[in-house]
Amino acid sequence: MLSLLALVYIGGRIGGWVAERLKQPPVVGEIVFGVLLGPAVLAWVPSHDTALEALSELGLIFLMFTVGLETDLSAMRRSARSAVGVAIGGMVVPFVLGWGYMQLTGANDLEALFLGTALVATSVGVTARILGDLGKLSTDFARTILGAAVIDDILSLLLLAVVSGSATGPSSIAAIGLIAITFVLVVTVGGRAIVKRVREPSMAVAIAVALLLAAVSSRVGLAAIIGAFLAGVVFADVPNIRGKFLPLVTLLVPFFFVHIGTLIQPGPILTIAAVTAIAIVGKFFGSALPAMRSGFANASMIGVGMIPRGEVGIIVAQLGLSLGVIDTELFGVVVVMSVVTTLVTPPLLTALAKRAA
Numbered sequence: 001m002l003s004l005l006a007l008v009y010i011g012g013r014i015g016g017w018v019a020e021r022l023k024q025p026p027v028v029g030e031i032v033f034g035v036l037l038g039p040a041v042l043a044w045v046p047s048h049d050t051a052l053e054a055l056s057e058l059g060l061i062f063l064m065f066t067v068g069l070e071t072d073l074s075a076m077r078r079s080a081r082s083a084v085g086v087a088i089g090g091m092v093v094p095f096v097l098g099w100g101y102m103q104l105t106g107a108n109d110l111e112a113l114f115l116g117t118a119l120v121a122t123s124v125g126v127t128a129r130i131l132g133d134l135g136k137l138s139t140d141f142a143r144t145i146l147g148a149a150v151i152d153d154i155l156s157l158l159l160l161a162v163v164s165g166s167a168t169g170p171s172s173i174a175a176i177g178l179i180a181i182t183f184v185l186v187v188t189v190g191g192r193a194i195v196k197r198v199r200e201p202s203m204a205v206a207i208a209v210a211l212l213l214a215a216v217s218s219r220v221g222l223a224a225i226i227g228a229f230l231a232g233v234v235f236a237d238v239p240n241i242r243g244k245f246l247p248l249v250t251l252l253v254p255f256f257f258v259h260i261g262t263l264i265q266p267g268p269i270l271t272i273a274a275v276t277a278i279a280i281v282g283k284f285f286g287s288a289l290p291a292m293r294s295g296f297a298n299a300s301m302i303g304v305g306m307i308p309r310g311e312v313g314i315i316v317a318q319l320g321l322s323l324g325v326i327d328t329e330l331f332g333v334v335v336v337m338s339v340v341t342t343l344v345t346p347p348l349l350t351a352l353a354k355r356a357a
Contacts, residue, residue: 004045142305
């Protein structure tokens with residue numbers, strides 16, 4: 001068992017290091033090494049191992065916690081006017097296109113809903129890193145992108161809560177949606193108010209809250225990652241919390257992405273191409289058109305900046321697979337789509353930013 005975990009961790013870290021040398025997010029290298037180590041290629045790491053799955057789930061919970069930490073509600077309020085329209089367009093268009101494509105291919109309603117949900121998200125971390133490398137984080141279009149990306153992530157998680165809830169029980173969509181919205185509001189408003197009264201919560205307290213909210217979220221019929229994400233939102237304003245969590249994330253998150261790689265099975269090329277094209281075109285036009293009043297150049301950069309699905313699209317796919325709603329083939333398609341949209345964004349956004357400058 002320990003040799004297997006050592007192989008997974010070292011392989012993931014090497015993959016992340018190689019990806020960073022190629023100026024790509026570490027997640028790409030970790031997934032690629034998972035594919036290489038898994039049943040699809042070398043078969044050194046099994047897709048299903050109890051210890052690996054447990055560490056992978058912990059990695060997922062703390063990954064979503066850190067995504068929540070990046071959710072700046074104050075920045076969202078400042079950029080709300082421009083970001084809301086971009087976020088809604090960037091949600092509706094890819095969701096409808098993804099859902100419609102799955103309906104045309106004969107998929108059932110839940111498969112279509114899961115694919116549509118996977119296409120909604122925008123990776124805040126990937127987009128922020130690209131904008132930071134370009135020195136554009138303080139620009140109006142960057143604030144619009146990040147605000148819209150955060151809104152899209154929240155909406156996609158709410159949508160995921162509804163879809164996953166309907167997949168696990170007979171409850172009505174309206175009831176699940178009400179539970180999800182109530183849970184989000186109670187945790188976000190109440191939790192932030194409590195944390196503000198604490199002088200400086202320790203890392204141990206933050207870990208306990210993340211695990212507790214993940215468990216509560218699961219118990220009320222929502223995905224555990226919803227609770228973990230909200231825990232991050234609650235602690236987002238705590239000084240130095242991101243730095244304290246970095247060692248924990250560095251330890252656990254590679255297990256999640258390498259495990260994702262081991263689950264990927266070769267999928268049909270045409271399906272991968274179609275879903276990836278829908279993801280790119282749908283998010284670009286859905287996000288760029290509402291931003292046209294800011295000028296064609298800014299609207300184009302906003303559209304491209306919203307394209308990467310990154311870890312959030314992968315997380316949606318992993319949940320769909322664990323619930324038995326999607327099969328390994330569609331899971332692989334969504335993961336490849338998430339990786340490709342993450343890879344194409346940096347060169348496109350860099351080229352547009354230089355052209356605008």
